[in-house]
Amino acid sequence: MLRCGHKQTGLRYLWLALFSVVLGMALSVAMRVQMARAGSSPASEHYAVVTLLHGSLMVFFVLTSAPQFGFGYFFLPLQIGANEMALPLLSGLSFWLTLAALVGIAGSSLLPLRLGMEVWLFAVICFCFAAILSSVNFCTTVTDARTYGMTLTRLPLTVWAWYVTAVLSLLIFGILLAACALLTSDWFFGTQFFAGGQVHSNVALAALWQRWFWFFAQAEVYAAMLPCFGIVSHLIATFARRPVFAERAAVLALCGVGVVGFCVWGLHMFSSALNPYSPLVFAQLAGSLGIPASVLLASWLLTLWGSEVRLTTAMLFAVGFISLFLTGGLSGLFLASRDVAVAAASTDFVTGHFHLVMGVAATFAILGALFFWFPKLFGRPMNETLGKTHFWITFAGVYCIFMPMHWLGLLDRARGGVPGVSAGGAARTFITTAAMITIAAQVIFLVNFLSSVWRKEPSTNRNPWHATTLEWFLPSPVPADDFGNRPPCIYRSAYMYGERLGGLDFLPQHVSPEQLAKLR
C-alpha cells in the first residue's frame, strides 16, 4: 500500500487538493457571511477556528500540495524520461501522511479548543514529514533519474521549478518541524521554550515562536509560488509557440526566488523583538526579490511579444496569473518597506495582498496546469467553452473581491484603526456579493471537471497542444509502465517552437537529427 506509482500519487494529491479547495471555499463563504452580519472581523473563538481551518487547508493542501506534489509527482518523471520517482516508497508514504494531516487538521476544528490545538499540531507535524519525504524524492529523482541527453539545460522550466521548490521545502519544513518539536515539548512535557505553550505570556518568548514560524511561513509563500512560475513559463511558451525568452535567465530567476525567499523571514516582524537594524536588512532583501521576479515577468512578456498566441483556457489562466501576480506584487512593495507597511498595512490590506498574489494567482496557475495536462491525466480534454466562461467570471470576481480590500485597509488605517469600528460598509457588502458570485461560478468548473473525468470518450490525439516535452508523446492516459524498459533520448531543449517540421511548428525533445532529416 505504501509503495505507490508516481501517476497514482499525483492524482491522489490532486483529488485531495480539490476536496480541500471546495471545503476551504465553503469556509470562506461562512466567514464572509459572519463578517457581513457582524460588520467587521468577529472576535469569537469559533470564527478564529474557521479562519485557521480555511488558512491551513488552502496553504497546506491546495497551494503547497497541488502544484508541487499533484502535478509534480505525475509529470516530473514523465518530463525527464523516467518511469518512476527515484524512491517510490517515499511517494506513497508522503501521500498517506498528507492525508493523515488533512484528517487531523479538519477534525481538530470539531474538538474542544485545547485538544483541537494539540491534534492540529500533530497534523502539521505529519504534513512536515510528508513534505520533507516528497522533497527528498523530488531532489533525488531530478538529480539521478534523468534519461539520456536530459542535461540540466534541457530540463523543462516546470522541472526546474519543482526542483528548486523541493530544495526550499526541504529546508523550511525542517524549520517548522523543529518549531513544532519545541512546542510539543512545551505542551506535553512541560518545558518552557515558549513559556509553557502560553505564547503570549512573554514578549521575548513569543518572539521566538514568531521567528521560527515566519522563517517557515515567509518562505512557504515562495515554495507555493515557484512551481506556479514554472508552470506559467511552460504554458506561455507552448501557447505563444515561441521559445522561452532568456530561458537560462529564467532558470536563474527561479533559483534566485528560492534563495532570497529563504532569507526574508524577518520581513513581517517590524514590531517584534528583533534587532532594530534588522528591518533594514529584511526590507533590502525583500526588495531584491523584485529582481528575479522582474526577470521572470520580462521573460513571460517578451515571450508573448509579437507571438501568435493561442488563447486556450490554459493560456487564459496563465495570462491571468501574470496579471494577478503583477497587481498583488505591487501592493507587496508597500509591505516590503517598513515605514509604509507600518503606516498602511492593516488586516484588510494584507489580506487583499496575499490573497491576490499567493492565493488566487497560484490557483490560476493550478487551473491553467489542470486544463493543459487534463488530456494526459484523464485521456480527454476539458470543455473549452465552459472553461473560458469560468475563467472570465473568476478573473473579474477576484479583482472585485480583493482590490477593494486594499482600499479598505488604507481607509481603516486613515481612521486610526480603532478596533471594532470598521470603515467602508458598502465596500464590504460589495466584496461579500462578489465573493458569493465568484464562488458560485466555481460550480461551472466543477461540472466541467467532473463531467470530463467521467465522460466515456476515447482519446484521439496524444498531443493536442503540439507541445515538445516527453509526456505528450506517450498515449493518453499514460500507460502504467510509462516508457517501458527502453528510456527515451533527448536531443534538444524543451522549447523548440517556431522550427518548421512538415506542417508543424515545433521540434519534440526526443526526435533525433537523423529522424528529423527524414521527416523534413
Next chain:
Amino acid sequence: MSGTVLDDIELIIEDVHGHNGGKPPSRDGDDGGGDDGGRDGNSPEPRGHGSRKYSTAVAVAMLSIVMFFMVLTAAFLVLRTEPQNLHTWAGIRLPRILWLNTCLLMASSATLELARRRLSMDESRGFHRMWALTTALGGLFVVGQVIAWRQLAAQGVYETSRMASGFFYVFTVLHAVHLLGGLCALLYVGWHKLDASRIGRPLAVEVASYYWHFMDGLWLFLLALLYFGQ
C-alpha cells in the same frame, strides 16, 4: 499534411523508447541547451535506476536534518543570550557517562570503517563481525543515553526543571531518535537479504555509513554546544 507528419512523429515515438540505433547522448554534459547537441557522452544508462540515487537521497535527507538541528541550536542560543537569561542561566552538570557514550559512538564509526574494508576485501565473515560490533556499540550508546537521563532524573533534574535541562533532553532525545533510525539501517543492511538488482551490499553499506558518520558528527556538535553553552 500536418496530420501525416504528426502521425510520423508519433510513430517515431514508438521508437523514442530506444536510441534510434545511435550512441545515446550524455545526460551530464553541457550541450548549450540547443538543438541536437550532447551526443558524444558515454553515460551508459540513467542513474535513477542504478546506484547513486540512494547516496543522493541520504545526502539530501541529511541537509534537512542539519536544518532541523540548526533551528534547535538557534533556539538555544537565542534563549541563552536573552538579556534576562544571560546572567541568571542555571546550567546543568552534564552526566559523566556522556563522555563514555561519546567514546562508544566514535568507536562504532571506526569499526564501521573496518567493516567496509573487510567487505571490500571480500571477507564476508570479517565484515559481519565488525558490522555486528558497530551495531552493538551504537546500541550501547543509546543505552548509555538512557542511563544519563536516569542519572539526571535521580538528581532531580527533569525536562521541566529549567531551560537548560529542557534543551539537554530535547537535544539528546531527538539525536537518539535519529540514531535509532541509523541502527535500524545497520540491522537491515547487515542481516537482510538485499535484492542485488536494486541495491548491492557494498552500496547499501556505503550509504548507511554516510548516515552513521553524520550522526557521529552531529553528536559531537551537540555535546560541544551543551558543554560550552552551560
